[in-house]
Amino acid sequence: MTRRALITGITGQDGAYLARLLLGKGYDVVGGSRPSPARDLWRLRAVGIDRDVRIADLELLDSSNILSVIERERPHEIYNLAAQSVVHSSFRTPVLTGDADALGAARILEAIRKVDSSIRFYQASTSEMFGDTDESPQSETSAFCPRSPYGVAKLYAHWMTVNFRNADGLFACSGILFNHESPLRGREFVTRKITHGLAAIALGQCDCIELGNLDARRDWGFAADYVEGMWKMLQGKAPQDYVLATGRSHSVRNFCEAAATAVDLDLVWQGAGIDEKGIDSRTGRTIIRVSSDFYRPTERQPLVGNAAKAGRELGWRSTMSFPELVRTMAEADLKLARR
Structure with a gap:
């Protein structure tokens, strides 16, 4: 049957x-x-x-x-x-x-x-x-x-x-x-936002993506x-x-670094906290910014x-x-x- x-x-x-x-x-x-x-x-x-x-x-x-x-x-x-x-x-x-x-x-x-x-x-x-x-x-x-x-x-x-x-x-x-x-994840989720955004940046279709807490950790x-x-x-x-x-578990920062490597971007970090930025070292462009808009009201523990x-x-x-x-x-x- x-x-x-x-x-x-x-x-x-x-x-x-x-x-x-x-x-x-x-x-x-x-x-x-x-x-x-x-x-x-x-x-x-x-x-x-x-x-x-x-x-x-x-x-x-x-x-x-x-x-x-x-x-x-x-x-x-x-x-x-x-x-x-x-x-x-x-x-x-x-x-x-x-x-x-x-x-x-x-x-x-x-x-x-x-x-x-x-x-x-x-x-x-x-x-x-x-x-x-x-x-x-x-x-x-x-x-x-x-x-x-x-x-x-x-x-x-x-x-x-x-x-x-x-x-x-x-x-x-x-x-x-x-x-x-x-790859079927919706772009409203942080993982797909990162991979989609960095791929577009690598091809010159986008300038920068905005994220929340880079040190938030997940079991992916x-x-x-x-x-x-x-x-x-x-x-x-x-x-x-x-x-x-x-x-x-890995951090959002880890996810960004792995995704940048996969699309041939040389990602380095500058600053700290809300002022931290991800820079493409080859061009000096800011490709990742931290935004308070994307912090959860109550961020859970790792x-x-x-x-x-x-x-x-x-x-x-x-x-x-x-x-x-x-x-x-x-x-x-x-x-x-x-x-």
Whole structure:
């Protein structure tokens, strides 16, 4: 029997990579996406699957719509990847973020309970839920202390997933994923802002990019590795929650330096704090500026994940190194800029 998966947020980075993975495993893939007359499928085209998935109009703010989609499609697995996922934006739109990211997951879980409790459910949780936790590295048992509306909303969805699992017996898992990037990342995220911007600067198409705290550190991995972990979680004998991470952290400064090298810019730093600048030593041009506009109102402490449980029980690990990840993204943006 062909298994069917419903992926919410299929037009995003993770949705595209997950859909490609599942199609390769013989799944029938249905993508849930907000109704729009101009739906952008560029990521699905980029991985060569835009004609291989069916798109269903799905609105996380509408319980009746979610229920009707699940009743019609009857998926065996649901991966809830849709979200307002820009952390900085969540401070400006906390209510919308909560409605989509927190209550959206609850609406799906309730629809599963009503339609078919055998459907297996994956919730995209996030390292942002840890926030200012004192423990490092963070594992599945670390304390949560979110410091953004996005983190708070995701924590609600995480605990609702646990609650439906315990109270209603659903096969519901949360993947607590640390930062994962790729050439499919949106330009609103700092990693893609860096690689896209520096590629444009290298080709003379842009003068400078503005960033926030250069010393902010993240645990960055490759998105295509992480979607395999999502799938593995739903193949287990019992539903559990897992951290997916590389176990190593790097700073925004490190990311800039690696990206500059990949596009043949000789980046050096001058100044400190808000006055720090990144200079191309060959030309003397300022190519990176620090701007207070991009500092988070509450910047969280450096986080790094402990994915030992996923390695032990799922056989999962991150395969792409940090330098390779940055180089892959920078080279892809260089090709894009040349076109």
